[in-house]
Amino acid sequence: MDHRPLISVEGLGRRFGDSSQPAVFEDIWFGVDKGEFCCLIGHSGCGKTTILNVLAGLDSPSEGAVIVDNREIDGPSLDRAVIFQGHALLPWLTVMGNIAFAVSSRWPSWDKAKVQDHARRFIELVGLKGAENKRPAQLSGGMKQRVGIARALSIQPKMLLMDEPFSALDALTRGMLQDEVLRICADTNQTVFMITHDVDEAILLADKIVLMTNGPGAKIAEIVVNTMPRNERHRNDLHKHPQYYAIRNHLVEFLVNRSRAFDQEIAGKNYDPRRLKLVKPGLAAVNPPAEVVPLRHSN
Amino acid sequence: MATLKSSLGLRAGLLSLLIFAAIVGIWQIATMPVAATGPAMDPEYAKLVGAAAATGSKSAMPTPADIGATIWKHLVDPFYVRGSNDKGIGIQLAYSLGRVLLGFGLAALFAIPLGFLIGMSPLVYRALDPFIQILKPVSPLAWMPLALYTIKDSAISSIFVIFICSVWPMLINTAFGVGSVRKEWLNVARTLEVGPFRTAFKVILPAAAPTIMTGMRISVGIAWLVIVAAEMLVGGTGIGYFVWNEWNNLSIANIVTAILLIGLVGLLLDQGLAWAAKLVTYPE
Numbered sequence: 287m288d289h290r291p292l293i294s295v296e297g298l299g300r301r302f303g304d305s306s307q308p309a310v311f312e313d314i315w316f317g318v319d320k321g322e323f324c325c326l327i328g329h330s331g332c333g334k335t336t337i338l339n340v341l342a343g344l345d346s347p348s349e350g351a352v353i354v355d356n357r358e359i360d361g362p363s364l365d366r367a368v369i370f371q372g373h374a375l376l377p378w379l380t381v382m383g384n385i386a387f388a389v390s391s392r393w394p395s396w397d398k399a400k401v402q403d404h405a406r407r408f409i410e411l412v413g414l415k416g417a418e419n420k421r422p423a424q425l426s427g428g429m430k431q432r433v434g435i436a437r438a439l440s441i442q443p444k445m446l447l448m449d450e451p452f453s454a455l456d457a458l459t460r461g462m463l464q465d466e467v468l469r470i471c472a473d474t475n476q477t478v479f480m481i482t483h484d485v486d487e488a489i490l491l492a493d494k495i496v497l498m499t500n501g502p503g504a505k506i507a508e509i510v511v512n513t514m515p516r517n518e519r520h521r522n523d524l525h526k527h528p529q530y531y532a533i534r535n536h537l538v539e540f541l542v543n544r545s546r547a548f549d550q551e552i553a554g555k556n557y558d559p560r561r562l563k564l565v566k567p568g569l570a571a572v573n574p575p576a577e578v579v580p581l582r583h584s585n
Numbered sequence: 586m587a588t589l590k591s592s593l594g595l596r597a598g599l600l601s602l603l604i605f606a607a608i609v610g611i612w613q614i615a616t617m618p619v620a621a622t623g624p625a626m627d628p629e630y631a632k633l634v635g636a637a638a639a640t641g642s643k644s645a646m647p648t649p650a651d652i653g654a655t656i657w658k659h660l661v662d663p664f665y666v667r668g669s670n671d672k673g674i675g676i677q678l679a680y681s682l683g684r685v686l687l688g689f690g691l692a693a694l695f696a697i698p699l700g701f702l703i704g705m706s707p708l709v710y711r712a713l714d715p716f717i718q719i720l721k722p723v724s725p726l727a728w729m730p731l732a733l734y735t736i737k738d739s740a741i742s743s744i745f746v747i748f749i750c751s752v753w754p755m756l757i758n759t760a761f762g763v764g765s766v767r768k769e770w771l772n773v774a775r776t777l778e779v780g781p782f783r784t785a786f787k788v789i790l791p792a793a794a795p796t797i798m799t800g801m802r803i804s805v806g807i808a809w810l811v812i813v814a815a816e817m818l819v820g821g822t823g824i825g826y827f828v829w830n831e832w833n834n835l836s837i838a839n840i841v842t843a844i845l846l847i848g849l850v851g852l853l854l855d856q857g858l859a860w861a862a863k864l865v866t867y868p869e
Contacts, residue, residue, distance in 0.1 A: 344772055362776045374769040378791045378867035387787065391777040423868035441777070 290356060291317030292477055293341065293445065297350030300336050305348075310336060311504035312349065313559045316496050318445075323471060323478045325488040327537065328498030329545060334481045335371075338449050341479060342368045355444070364392050367438035369448040373430040375422040375437075381409060382418040385437050392441040408440040409433075411470065428459035435463075439470065445477040452487065461521050464490055472516060485537045488512075489530065490519055497540050499548040506562060507548050510536060513568035529568030536567035609649045616648045647838040655838035656845070670830060674843065677827040678850060681816060684740075684823065685808045685854075688747025692804065696752045697797060700759025701785070704793070710760065717756065725750035725811050729818055739819035746815045751804040758800025762793030791865070798862035805858055809851045 299312035310333040318324040328334050339345035341352055343362035351358045354366070375384050385405040390396060396404070409418055412432040422430055431451060438446055451467075452460040468491060471478055482488050488495045495510040514529050524530055544551060647655070663675025703710045725746045732742035766789050774784040816825025824843055831839040 342772075342776055344775060362778060364776075364778050366776070368772070368776045370769055370772070372769060374767075374773050376770060376773070376788065376791070377869050378794075378865075388777050391779050391783075421867070 290353065291322075292320040292355065293318040293479065294353040295337070295341075295350070296353060298337065298340065298347050298352065299349035300333060300340070300345070301348045308502040309348070310501050311498070314350070314506055315560045316506055316509060316562065318477060318479055318494070320477050321475045322494060323492050324480070324494045324496060325492035326479070326481050326496045326498060327483060327485070327488050327541070328504065329483065329500050329541065332498050332501040332504040332545075334498060335449055338368075338447055338479070338481050342366055342447050344368075364441050365444040367441055367443035367446050369431075369434050369438045369446060369451045371449045371451065371453065373422075373427075373434040375430055375433055377422050380419050380421055381414060381425070381433050382406075384422070384433055385409060385440050388437045388441050405436075405440055408436040411439065412436040412466065426459075427455050428463060431455060431463060432466075435467065435470075439474070439476075445479065446471075448478065448480040450481050450483070453482075453484070460487075465521055467491065468516075468519070483541075485534055485541070486524070488537065489514070489533055490521055490524055495537065497537070497545070499545045505548065505559060507540065507544065508563040508565050511564055511566045511568075513566050532567045532570050536565070612649050616646050645835060645837060647841070651838050652841050656842050659839075659842055659846075672822070672827075674824070674827060674839075674846060677822060677824045677843075678846060680822040681812050681824040682850065684744050684816075685747055685805070685812050688744045689751045689801075689805055689808050691744075692748045692751035693755055693801065695748075696755035696800075697759050700756045700797075700800075701763050701789070703756070703760035704763025705789075710764070717753070721753045721757075725807075726814055726818065729815065733819075739821065743812070743815040743819050743823075747808045747812060750811045751808045754803035754807065755797070755800040758803070759793065759797045762796025762800075763789055765796075766792040791867075794865035795862060795867070798858065798865055802855060802858040802862060805854050806851065809847075809854055813847060 294317045295314055298314040299309050301307045301309040301312075314337065316324075326334055326337065336345055340347050341359070343359050343366065346360075353359075354363075359366075376387065379387060382402065382405055385408060386401050389401045389405050393401070393404075406418070409415060412435050414429060414432055414436065417425065417429065422433070425433070431454075434451070452463055455463065464487060467478075470476070478491075480491065489512060493512050493516070495512060497507045497510060499505050499507050510533065512533065514527055514533070518527060659674045663673045663678075665671075665673040666676065703713055728749050729742060729746055732745045733739065736742050736745060770788055770792055771784070774788045779787070812823065813825035813828065816823035817829045820826050820829070824847055828840055828843045831837075831843065
C-alpha cells in the first residue's frame with residue numbers, strides 16, 4: 287500500500303544566503319492527512335513561518351520538497367488558502383469586497399450577483415452578517431480575523447494554512463474564534479496546518495502536534511498525537527479532561543527544556559528524521575509510549 | 586469640544602479679517618495723494634509714470650479702492666476680446682489653465698505607467714535613477730530654448746515645459762507608492778492566483794493611489810507656478826503674458842488683480858486634487 291498523506295513534507299531545508307550559511311531548519315519530514323488538524327509548535331525564529339510559506343508556495347525551499355495531492359508544489363495555489371497572522375485584509379475594500387475579491391479569483395466566470403451570494407454565505411458563517419459594508423478599519427481585531435477566515439474558506443480550498451492566526455487577539459476573542467474554527471473545521475472536514483506557540487491552543491484544536499526544536503538547524507523532534515477525541519475538547523473544561531495535563535506537561539517540557547537541548551538528547555541514539563516518534567502522552571498512564579511508526583511505507 | 590472648535594474657527598476668522606483690514610489700511614495710507622511739494626522729478630521718469638504721478642499728487646501705485654474697482658471691472662466682463670493684446674482676464678486664465686491641464690495630463694499618462702514599472706522592477710529603478718536624479722533639479726524653463734528649437738511652436742513648447750516639470754513628482758511618488766505596497770497584500774494576491782494585470786489594477790493601484798495622488802497634487806502646483814513664467818517668455822496669450830503686458834502698460838492694478846486670480850486658481854487646483862486624493866485614501 288502506497289499511502290501518502292494529503293500534505294507530505296519531504297526533506298525540507300531552508301538557508302538564507304549561500305550554502306556556507308547554517309540552515310534555519312533542515313531534513314524536515316512530516317505529513318498531514320486529509321481532514322486532519324495539525325499544529326506546528328516551536329519557539330520564535332525556528333523557521334515555523336518559513337515552513338508555512340513554503341507550504342503556501344510563497345517561499346521556495348533550499349532542499350527537499352512538499353508534495354500535495356501527489357504533486358510537488360511550485361507556487362501558490364487556490365487549493366491552499368492562507369490565513370495570515372496580521373489578517374492582511376485590503377483596507378480600501380469592504381468586508382464584502384475583500385471576500386468577493388477572493389471568490390472572483392477562484393471562479394472568474396461568475397457574475398457579480400453569484401459572487402456576492404457566495405461571499406455572503408461565508409460572511410454569515412463567521413458571524414459577520416450586517417458588517418458586509420464596513421471597511422477593515424471599522425472592525426475590531428477579532429472581526430478582522432473573522433474576515434480573514436471567511437476569505438480563506440470562501441474559495442473552498444483543499445486545506446487551510448494558518449500562521450498564528452489568533453496571536454494578536456485578546457484572550458476572550460481568541461477563545462471565541464478558536465471555538466468557531468473548531469466548529470467550522472469539523473463541519474467541513476477541512477484539512478488544517480496551523481502554526482502556534484500557544485500550548486493550550488494546540489491541545490484544543492490539533493489532532494496532531496509537530497514539535498520543532500530551536501534554530502539554527504531546527505529539526506522536528508517528535509509528533510505528539512492528541513489522544514483527546516475532538517468531541518471531548520471544550521475550551522471551558524479542557525483542563526478537567528483526564529489526559530489534558532499529561533499532554534500539556536509534555537508540550538511545556540519540550541518548549542522549556544528539550545527544544546533547546548534536543549541535539550544532546552539524540553546524541554548517540556538513532557534519531558531518524560524520516561521515522562519520527564509518534565508520542566501519545568495522553569495515554570501514557572495506560573499504554574507504554576513511544577511506538578515507532580514510519581511516516582511513509584514504501585513498496 | 587465642538588464649541589471649542591467652532592469658537593477657534595470664529596476667532597481665526599476674526600483675526601484674518603483684522604489682518605486684512607490692517608494691510609488694506611497701511612496700503613491706503615501709503616498710497617494717499619500728497620501735496621505737490623516734493624523735489625523736482627526727472628522728466629524721463631515723469632513721462633514714464635504718467636501725469637498724475639509726475640505732479641506728485643498721486644503715486645503710480647494704486648490704492649486699495651483702485652484695485653477693488655479694477656477687480657470689479659474684470660469680474661463683470663472677464664471674456665471680452667478687443668484685439669490680440671487686449672483680451673479679458675478670464676480668457677487669459679482659461680488659456681493658462683488649458684496649457685497646464687494638457688501638459689499635466691500628458692505628464693500623468695507618461696509618469697504613472699513608467700512609475701509603476703520603476704516601482705515594480707528594482708532593475709529599471711536602478712537603471713533610470715541617475716537620469717531622474719540629474720533631470721529632476723533642472724528648472725523647467727531651462728528646457729524652453731531646446732523645446733522652441735525642436736518643436737518650433739511656442740504654444741506647444743510651453744505645454745512641453747509644463748509636461749517636463751509635472752513629470753518628476755508623479756514619477757517619483759508613483760514609483761515609491763508602488764514599491765512600498767505591503768508585502769502581505771501582494772501575498773494575498775499570490776495565494777489567490779491573481780494574474781499580474783489584475784494584481785496591478787486591483788491591489789497595487791488602490792494601495793499606491795494615495796501616494797500617487799500626492800505626487801499629482803505636487804505636480805499641478807508646480808505646473809501652475811511654472812506656467813506664468815513660461816507665458817512671460819513665449820508671450821501671446823495666457824495669464825503670464827497678461828501680467829507681463831500690464832507691466833509694459835504700467836498698470837499695477839491689473840497686475841495685482843492677476844496675482845490674486847492666479848492665487849485663487851492655484852488654490853482651486855490644489856483643493857480639487859486634495860478632494861480627489863480623499864476619495865482614494867483608505868484608513869488602515
